[in-house]
Amino acid sequence: MSLYSLVRPLLFHFDAERAHGLALTLMRAMSARPARHDPALAVALAGLHFPNPIGLAAGLDKDAVAPDAFLGAGFGFVEVGTITPLPQAGNPRPRLFRLVEDEAVINRMGFNNGGQPAALARLRARAGRPGIVGVNVGANKDAADRIADYVQGVQTMAPVADYLTINISSPNTPGLRALQDEGALDALLAAVMAARADRTPIFLKVAPDLVASDVDAIVRVAMAHRLDALIVSNTTIARPPLRSVHAGETGGLSGAPLKDLALERLRDFRRATGGALPLIAAGGIASGADAFARITAGASLVQVYSALVYEGPWLAKRMATELKTLLARDGHATVQDAIGAEFA
Numbered sequence: 001m002s003l004y005s006l007v008r009p010l011l012f013h014f015d016a017e018r019a020h021g022l023a024l025t026l027m028r029a030m031s032a033r034p035a036r037h038d039p040a041l042a043v044a045l046a047g048l049h050f051p052n053p054i055g056l057a058a059g060l061d062k063d064a065v066a067p068d069a070f071l072g073a074g075f076g077f078v079e080v081g082t083i084t085p086l087p088q089a090g091n092p093r094p095r096l097f098r099l100v101e102d103e104a105v106i107n108r109m110g111f112n113n114g115g116q117p118a119a120l121a122r123l124r125a126r127a128g129r130p131g132i133v134g135v136n137v138g139a140n141k142d143a144a145d146r147i148a149d150y151v152q153g154v155q156t157m158a159p160v161a162d163y164l165t166i167n168i169s170s171p172n173t174p175g176l177r178a179l180q181d182e183g184a185l186d187a188l189l190a191a192v193m194a195a196r197a198d199r200t201p202i203f204l205k206v207a208p209d210l211v212a213s214d215v216d217a218i219v220r221v222a223m224a225h226r227l228d229a230l231i232v233s234n235t236t237i238a239r240p241p242l243r244s245v246h247a248g249e250t251g252g253l254s255g256a257p258l259k260d261l262a263l264e265r266l267r268d269f270r271r272a273t274g275g276a277l278p279l280i281a282a283g284g285i286a287s288g289a290d291a292f293a294r295i296t297a298g299a300s301l302v303q304v305y306s307a308l309v310y311e312g313p314w315l316a317k318r319m320a321t322e323l324k325t326l327l328a329r330d331g332h333a334t335v336q337d338a339i340g341a342e343f344a
Contacts, residue, residue: 004312016096016105016309024066027313032068034130035317037076038324040334045278045300046201046228048132048162052076053335054291054316054323057282057303058136058165058205062112064119071131074317079303080119081136082167085152087115088140091172095251098309099244103286104258105306107235108251110172111138116156123160135161136205141173147188151195158200166192169207169234171252177207182217189225201228208233208258208265208283215265219272229278231303232266236283255306259284263297267342270298275340286311288322295323296341 007026011019037051044050055077056070064080071078090112097106113119116137123133137153139146154164168179168188179188192202204227206218222230235252242257262283269279281294286307294302308315323335332338 004314015094016098017093020096024061027066027069030069030072032072035072035074038320040324040327041320043300043335046163048201050076050132050301052320053295053301054319055079055301055303057305058082058167060305060308063114064122067133068126068129068131073313074320077132077134079134079136079165082111082138082170083113083116083119083135083153083157084111084138084140085116085149086140088112097246097249099242099246101243102255102257103310104253104255105309106246106249106251106253108172110141111170116153120156120160132162134163134165136165136167138167147191150188151191154192154195158196158198161200163201163203165203165205165231167205169205171235171237180206180214180218182221185218185221189221189227193225203229203231203280205231205234208236208261209238210265212268215268215272219269219277223277227277229280230269231280231282232269233262233283236261254283256284256286259290263293266294266299267297270340270343288319288326291319291323292326295335295338298340298343300339
C-alpha cells in the first residue's frame, strides 16, 4: 500500500480546489533533494538536457510555489503557471471538479494566479538550484491587447525560465483559442519571438479540438517563426461518454477520457511536421505505457497533471521505471532512440 493511498481519502474529503491547495502545501513541506535519473531516459531538446521525459504540466503549480519538491519527486522537468501579467482571481467557484468514476477532471479556473511579479520573486529565490523549470504565460482576461500581455510575459519571466510556454489553448478565457487562427497566431508569434532578448526556448501549447486544416496552419506558422516545440495538447471541450455526476460541468476536460483524442492529435502534428519540430505530449497520460505510446508517436517529452490527483506525486518515478522496461522490450537503448519510432 502506497503512502498516497492513505492520504487520498483525506484529500478527497475536501472539494477539489481546496484539496489542490492542501496538496501543494504538503508538497512544499517535502524534501526537495534532487532525484536520481537513469541516463537512458535523458532527452536533449531546444538546447536543454532533460534527465527524464516525464514533466509536470502547467496548471498544478500555478504560482511557482513548489517546483523543487516536484523535481525531487522524480519529474524530469516542471512547468509552472499559467502566469499572467497582473494577478487575477479567475472564474467564480466552484470551478474544479473530480470525476472519480472516469479518472478525470473538469476545470474552468480562468487563469487564477498571483501575477508575474510574485512568481518572478519566487523563481529568483531558487536561482542556482538544479532542475528544469519552464514558465507558462498567458494574457489577463480583461487585457485590451492580449499580444502585449504575452510579450510582457516573455520579457518578464525569461530571466528565471529554462523555457517559456505560450498558452493560447485554455478554453476558460473567452476568445483565447481564437489566437490559434493562422493570422492571429502569426501576429502573436512574430511579437513574442521579437521580444525574446536571449535564446530562452519558446514552446506553444495548443488545444486538442482541432481539425486537419488547423493543424497544418499552426505548423506552418510555428515553423516559420522557428518555434522550439509544440505542446499537444491542453484540455478538451468535447465530452466523450462520462459516468460522473459532474459530467455536465462546463470547462476543460482532462484525464483518462482525453487520452485517445490527445494521442490522435499528436499523430496529426507528427505527420504535419515530419519530425522537423519537437513535440511534447500531454493529455490522459497516467503510466509508463502511456508515455511510451506518445514517445513512439513522435513526442520527445510528456507531461502529466490529472493522473496525479488519482495516483499521487510519486507517479513520475513509477512511470520512469515502467518506461525503461518498455524501451528495453522493444530494443530501444534510450528514449531518444524511440522518438517517432511509429513513423519510421
